[in-house]
Every structure is written in structure tokens, then in C-alpha cells.
Amino acid sequence: MRRKLILEDGTVFTGQAIGKRAEATGEVVFNTSMTGYQEMITDPSYCDQIITLTYPLIGNYGMNRDDFESLAPAAGGLIVKEAALNPSNFRSQGPLDEWLKEHDIPGLAGIDTRKLTRIIRRTGTLNGRLCGENAVVEDVLEELRAFVPSKDKVAAVSTKNAYHAPGSGHRVVLIDYGAKHGIVRNLIERGCDVYVLPYNATAQEVLRLMPDGVMLSNGPGDPTDVPEAVTTVRKLIGRVPIFGICLGHQLISLACGATSSKLRFGHRGANHPVKDVRTGRVDLTSQNHGYTIDRDSLMGTDLQLTHVNVNDGTVEGVAHRNEPAFSVQYHPEACPGPDDSNHLFDAFMDMIKKHTEKQAYV
Known part of the structure; x- marks a missing residue:
């Protein structure tokens, strides 16, 4: 045929x-x-x-x-x-x-x-x-x-009901905007007690679970199509350590006042070089996104640029200057792709540990 x-x-x-x-x-x-x-x-x-x-x-x-x-x-x-x-x-x-x-x-x-x-x-x-x-x-x-792509892609792929993957370590709430199983696998491998919530979970619903950290997953489409997620992330920053991946990265950035735009043809592949501007380290990364955070829009926000794409200079990672929150545009869980940046999950665990110890002395 x-x-x-x-x-x-x-x-x-x-x-x-x-x-x-x-x-x-x-x-x-x-x-x-x-x-x-x-x-x-x-x-x-x-x-x-x-x-x-x-x-x-x-x-x-x-x-x-x-x-x-x-x-x-x-x-x-x-x-x-x-x-x-x-x-x-x-x-x-x-x-x-x-x-x-x-x-x-x-x-x-x-x-x-x-x-x-x-x-x-x-x-x-x-x-x-x-x-x-x-x-x-x-x-x-x-x-x-005349075709207009759907603006409710995140709602279509997010879990409809919250669920629990029990563990004996840090409690992490993963907000599912279209999460890949690789993210959950990496958290479970580190012993995390994982609660997965739908994309439209409120900050109150997240904090009610008393998490040690919050993970913002990848997902499809334009980050401006999920304004309720931006509101939730904005309310969570400063309350609990946060790690965002791909769409989660874009939501953190928008929550802090940055803007996004559509790339000409996106980044999709398993060989995209990304440079950590703080250390000079270059990782080969797995990527799948059509939108990016505008680099100039980071000026005047509480975010600092941490990673850039070696090929075109676009934003690949940010960190909050004052609160325990960071994010990357690429996929440290890979699947498929190299696991050069898998260490970012360990960095998230360290961030949670330090925040927990700090809270114990307050």
C-alpha cells in the first residue's frame, strides 16, 4: 500500500x-x-x-x-x-x-x-x-x-490520577507534564519515595504531601499553554528544592519572569553538546524540544544562566540565585541518548539533603 x-x-x-x-x-x-x-x-x-x-x-x-x-x-x-x-x-x-x-x-x-x-x-x-x-x-x-496544533497536549499526556512509587529515601513529588519513565527510574534508583501528580496540581496539593523535593517533568508543546503550571511553580519556589527538565525547565524560567520562543526546527537528537558555563564541562545530551528560553530575558530575573548549547548558544540550563531550584533544557535521564548528565539527579539529591539539614536547624 x-x-x-x-x-x-x-x-x-x-x-x-x-x-x-x-x-x-x-x-x-x-x-x-x-x-x-x-x-x-x-x-x-x-x-x-x-x-x-x-x-x-x-x-x-x-x-x-x-x-x-x-x-x-x-x-x-x-x-x-x-x-x-x-x-x-x-x-x-x-x-x-x-x-x-x-x-x-x-x-x-x-x-x-x-x-x-x-x-x-x-x-x-x-x-x-x-x-x-x-x-x-x-x-x-x-x-x-488552516491547521492549528492543539494547545492542550500536556493535559492529553499527563497522568489523570496521582500515584505512589514507594521508597525509603527522600520524598519527591514529580509533577507529570508528560513524564518519561526514565525520570521515575532515576529517582527510584536513588531510593526516593516518589509521588506523581497531574500537570494541574496546585502548590497546596504538592505541599500537602510534605515533599523533600519537587521534580518538574518534560512534556509537549508551548510552555505558555499551561499557565496554571507556571502559577504553581512560582508558588513552590523557595518552599522546597526544585529540579526541572525540558518543559519543567521552561516553566521555572517563566515563573521567574523570563520568556520563551519557538525554535526554527527544534533540538531533537542524542548528540547535542551542552557546556556548563560555570565549569567549562561539556556533556553530550539527549534533547527533544521545539521551544527555548530567550537568553536576554534572563536579565533582571533571579535566574543565572548555567548551561548553553555549543551549537547555537541557546539556553540549556538555569539556576535560581537565592533559592534551591535549577533546571536544564535537555534530558539527563537520556532514554535514548548518552547519560553524560545523569549526575544532575545526584546534584538534586545533594540539594535536598542540604535544604533538609538547614531546615532542621531553623
Whole structure:
């Protein structure tokens, strides 16, 4: 079965249909990682987006039960150069194509993904539609140019009910804006007693659990689409140690008076170099975001710049000057990607310990 990808600029790609036999409309983005397609497709931050993978062969090691980053994948679609139909790996429990069908995700294979990536890099992120080979291009283009992405992506991927992952260490409340399982795994590995709350939890609901620290997760979309989260974070700063990742980083920044803007085509991949401006240390990081904090907007706030992207100089991390709160734009939990920056979870544990000891003497 043949399928088309139609972009809002009029570009059309035709290839082989994989996955669910259905249409999908959304932002077409690209990820440069060479492995980790299972983690990418199940990352809630890709909610409604059509993911283009630049590595040419995808699906060669199949799908397994261990590498999911969410229970209900929210990606809109998948585009690859070549989809492996017969995976070979001792952990494989089935092919990618079958898994996509089971989870209602349409895909496209057999197109020039290098050309598609260059178009996105040149023009910026584009809306597109995966549709049947016989779709009328002019009709689709008219609909695409009027298409407005959903502003309630966070609500769609956040947990609907609070839940508890018991531990014997520090109590950490994780506010779920679309959290990857890797964040919870890292907290559990450090013995944390983890409570996961929905994205719209109030500061009062968080503090009622008497946490030693608060974790703000990653999530999809524009941080200005969740003003209630900004209000909650603003009320929590100074009350309890906070560590924010990706969208959580943006929410901390907005809560302190900074502003955000959309990147031309985002940062999505597992090889983005980030420099700690305080020490000169450079980590290779895993990233997936389409928005960034405006560097100039940090002036006049209580935040100091801690990390920058080596490639384009964008903001990759901030820390509060007076309160125990810090955040990074990238993913220290990786999944997929290098774990160079995994030490930030240990830094969060140290921050909690120092804050707890300080409170004991007050």
C-alpha cells in the first residue's frame, strides 16, 4: 500500500505505508539519533507530532518490553527511509510495523528522509499530513494551511490520577507534564519515595504531601499553554528544592519572569553538546524540544544562566540565585541518548539533603 506525505509548503513525498492504515496531521519534525526509536516513539513530548528519523534503517532490533517511555504513545506518525520487516535481536518481541498498527500510529517508509530533513531545516518546522496515495493535494494543502496544533497536549499526556512509587529515601513529588519513565527510574534508583501528580496540581496539593523535593517533568508543546503550571511553580519556589527538565525547565524560567520562543526546527537528537558555563564541562545530551528560553530575558530575573548549547548558544540550563531550584533544557535521564548528565539527579539529591539539614536547624 502506498501513502503520501503532504507538507504545507506544497512538497509531496510518496512511499510505502507502514503502521496504522489511517491519516495523521501534525508538525513534521526530525530526530538525528541513530538508535532508540522505541523510546522516541513513546516519549510523550512527541504528542501529535510526525517524527522523521534521519538514520536510514529503523526497526532492525525490533520492539521489546523494557524500553518504553510511556504506556500510551502519543506520537502522531513516523517517517523512515527503510523499515526493517524482520528484526534480529535477542530482546526483540516483535517488529516495529506490527507495534505501530497495535497503537494506531501511521507511518511512511521508502522516502528520501535527507531531503525532508533539509526542507525542515531550511524553512522551519512544517505541518504535514500522512494520507492515502489518491488524496487530492490541493484539498489537503488548504486544510493544512488552516491547521492549528492543539494547545492542550500536556493535559492529553499527563497522568489523570496521582500515584505512589514507594521508597525509603527522600520524598519527591514529580509533577507529570508528560513524564518519561526514565525520570521515575532515576529517582527510584536513588531510593526516593516518589509521588506523581497531574500537570494541574496546585502548590497546596504538592505541599500537602510534605515533599523533600519537587521534580518538574518534560512534556509537549508551548510552555505558555499551561499557565496554571507556571502559577504553581512560582508558588513552590523557595518552599522546597526544585529540579526541572525540558518543559519543567521552561516553566521555572517563566515563573521567574523570563520568556520563551519557538525554535526554527527544534533540538531533537542524542548528540547535542551542552557546556556548563560555570565549569567549562561539556556533556553530550539527549534533547527533544521545539521551544527555548530567550537568553536576554534572563536579565533582571533571579535566574543565572548555567548551561548553553555549543551549537547555537541557546539556553540549556538555569539556576535560581537565592533559592534551591535549577533546571536544564535537555534530558539527563537520556532514554535514548548518552547519560553524560545523569549526575544532575545526584546534584538534586545533594540539594535536598542540604535544604533538609538547614531546615532542621531553623
